[in-house]
Amino acid sequence: MKYLLLGYTPAAAWDATVPHTEDEEAIAAFAVYQQFERELRDSGEFVSSEGLGHPAVSMTVRKGPAGVVATDGPFAELKEVLASFAIIDVASQERAVEIAARIVAALGEPIEIRPILGGEFQA
Amino acid sequence: MTTVEHLLRTEAPQVLGALVRRFGRFDVAEDAVQEALLAASRSWPDDGVPENPRSWLIRVGYRRMVDLLRAEQTRHRREEQAAIRDTASPRPSEADDSLTLLLLCCHPALSTTSQVALTLRAVGGLSTAEIAHAYGTTENTMGTRISRAKQQLARAGARFTPPTDADRDARTAAVMQVLYLIFNEGYTASAGDELTRVDLSAEAIRLARMLHASLPDDAEATGLLALMLLTDARREARTRPARRAALAGENEDLVPLEEQDRARWDPELIREGTALIDGVWHGRDKGPYQLQAAIAAVHAGARKPEETDWPQIAALYLWLERLTPTAPVRLSRVVAVARAYGPARGLALLDDLDAKHGLSDEPLTRQRALAVRAHLLEEIGDATQARALYKTAADLTDNAVERRYLLERAD
Numbered sequence: 001m002k003y004l005l006l007g008y009t010p011a012a013a014w015d016a017t018v019p020h021t022e023d024e025e026a027i028a029a030f031a032v033y034q035q036f037e038r039e040l041r042d043s044g045e046f047v048s049s050e051g052l053g054h055p056a057v058s059m060t061v062r063k064g065p066a067g068v069v070a071t072d073g074p075f076a077e078l079k080e081v082l083a084s085f086a087i088i089d090v091a092s093q094e095r096a097v098e099i100a101a102r103i104v105a106a107l108g109e110p111i112e113i114r115p116i117l118g119g120e121f122q123a
Numbered sequence: 124m125t126t127v128e129h130l131l132r133t134e135a136p137q138v139l140g141a142l143v144r145r146f147g148r149f150d151v152a153e154d155a156v157q158e159a160l161l162a163a164s165r166s167w168p169d170d171g172v173p174e175n176p177r178s179w180l181i182r183v184g185y186r187r188m189v190d191l192l193r194a195e196q197t198r199h200r201r202e203e204q205a206a207i208r209d210t211a212s213p214r215p216s217e218a219d220d221s222l223t224l225l226l227l228c229c230h231p232a233l234s235t236t237s238q239v240a241l242t243l244r245a246v247g248g249l250s251t252a253e254i255a256h257a258y259g260t261t262e263n264t265m266g267t268r269i270s271r272a273k274q275q276l277a278r279a280g281a282r283f284t285p286p287t288d289a290d291r292d293a294r295t296a297a298v299m300q301v302l303y304l305i306f307n308e309g310y311t312a313s314a315g316d317e318l319t320r321v322d323l324s325a326e327a328i329r330l331a332r333m334l335h336a337s338l339p340d341d342a343e344a345t346g347l348l349a350l351m352l353l354t355d356a357r358r359e360a361r362t363r364p365a366r367r368a369a370l371a372g373e374n375e376d377l378v379p380l381e382e383q384d385r386a387r388w389d390p391e392l393i394r395e396g397t398a399l400i401d402g403v404w405h406g407r408d409k410g411p412y413q414l415q416a417a418i419a420a421v422h423a424g425a426r427k428p429e430e431t432d433w434p435q436i437a438a439l440y441l442w443l444e445r446l447t448p449t450a451p452v453r454l455s456r457v458v459a460v461a462r463a464y465g466p467a468r469g470l471a472l473l474d475d476l477d478a479k480h481g482l483s484d485e486p487l488t489r490q491r492a493l494a495v496r497a498h499l500l501e502e503i504g505d506a507t508q509a510r511a512l513y514k515t516a517a518d519l520t521d522n523a524v525e526r527r528y529l530l531e532r533a534d
Contacts (some may be wrong), residue, residue, distance in 0.1 A: 056188075056193050072148075
């Protein structure tokens with residue numbers, strides 16, 4: 001069964017990231033995560049993962065009275081914002097939690113686990 | 124230009140293209156790229172150029188873009204409605220950002236001065252201060268002009284997408300005109316401080332090379348580059364130290380084409396320019412840039428002034444006059460005809476064109492028409508009338524170098 005892992009990060013920390021100096025601690029943490037991702041690929045549990053752009057560059061498309069419009073934003077002030085996601089295909093929810101726990105241990109930021117509903121739930 | 128400067132200017136349109144394509148907001152992205160270029164110009168000379176300069180610039184530009192957008196959001200707290208945007212614009216697999224950017228900066232919603240300023244900044248990667256300097260204006264004025272241009276683009280709904288085939292020709296023609304204007308500004312240097320100004324001619328040539336690389340099959344784009352190279356080849360020989368006691372700040376005399384020391388023409392630029400124009404000359408559609416390049420190539424091909432193939436130049440000017448019937452072109456044809464077939468034929472043509480098109484009344488050519496007439500009268504032996512006309516022509520020009528030249532002829 002598939003799970004969507006949503007990685008959140010504090011908005012303030014993201015804003016404060018200095019653009020062109022590399023943070024060695026962050027690089028080391030990311031290396032640990034990459035190693036773990038390789039393990040998941042080998043076990044066949046990994047489906048995909050991506051990092052996201054800053055919420056400031058996001059857009060929202062919605063239906064309004066004048067038809068469908070695209071707007072810059074949302075600009076809601078959130079303490080924690082979505083920064084990355086991964087899709088995993090595992091045997092149980094327990095295993096999904098175990099994987100998320102290892103990622104959180106490596107990267108330090110919270111992860112939300114959302115089950116992806118397969119056909120059996122949608123019929 | 125230093126290696127770092129050259130690298131930054133080459134990368135500028137690529138970095139801007141990457142940001143605009145990904146996140147939209149050309150106005151904000153353009154500011155962000157400027158700041159990324161600035162950050163690089165400060166740190167690279169000391170810290171060294173990063174392994175992948177483009178992705179460094181994209182990363183820093185992206186971060187700056189986020190900062191700028193965040194600042195804008197806190198200022199406005201707005202949810203301003205944007206126009207519906209293209210979610211997926213069809214793009215060729217090898218997206219050419221520099222061309223798309225050139226076309227965007229030369230958008231018809233903008234005035235020519237705005238097109239020039241925006242092109243130099245967004246595609247050329249020049250700073251506002253450098254552009255202001257080159258055009259003899261303040262950084263503030265230039266900055267306002269550039270941000271107003273970007274607002275106009277946004278209001279006009281200009282998009283970062285290649286134009287449709289229907290208006291593509293008109294749009295590329297606007298780009299060529301802007302590049303040629305930049306080139307001429309650099310070549311004639313009408314304003315600015317000689318020592319610190321950016322070399323606009325070199326910048327225009329660089330952008331024309333970029334345009335030619337983007338549109339290798341466009342004969343006019345090739346012609347434009349050839350014209351610039353062949354003109355620039357004569358730069359060294361075009362002026363000489365003033366012989367007369369110079370007016371304050373003016374210490375160079377203009378040397379007319381036929382009196383130029385041809386050994387000082389740049390053979391490499393001539394070779395390249397001539398090869399370019401030869402390469403497209405067999406094509407069917409001849410445009411004004413190809414014709415002007417061809418004329419420059421004929422001049423460049425003569426080792427001595429008297430070896431110049433004037434009948435061919437006269438024919439090319441006639442062709443050019445049909446495409447662009449302007450006073451300066453007509454006047455140049457008069458000169459070519461006089462050289463090819465004698466001063467009497469030249470004077471007759473000048474009388475004829477004067478009667479039909481009023482070359483001596485046109486502000487653009489009034490002074491030069493007088494000078495040409497004076498020169499032709501001198502050649503057929505009417506020295507008295509020639510001298511009077513040279514003096515009248517000298518009174519009409521604001522350019523000290525040109526005035527000095529005309530007064531010397533009157534002596």
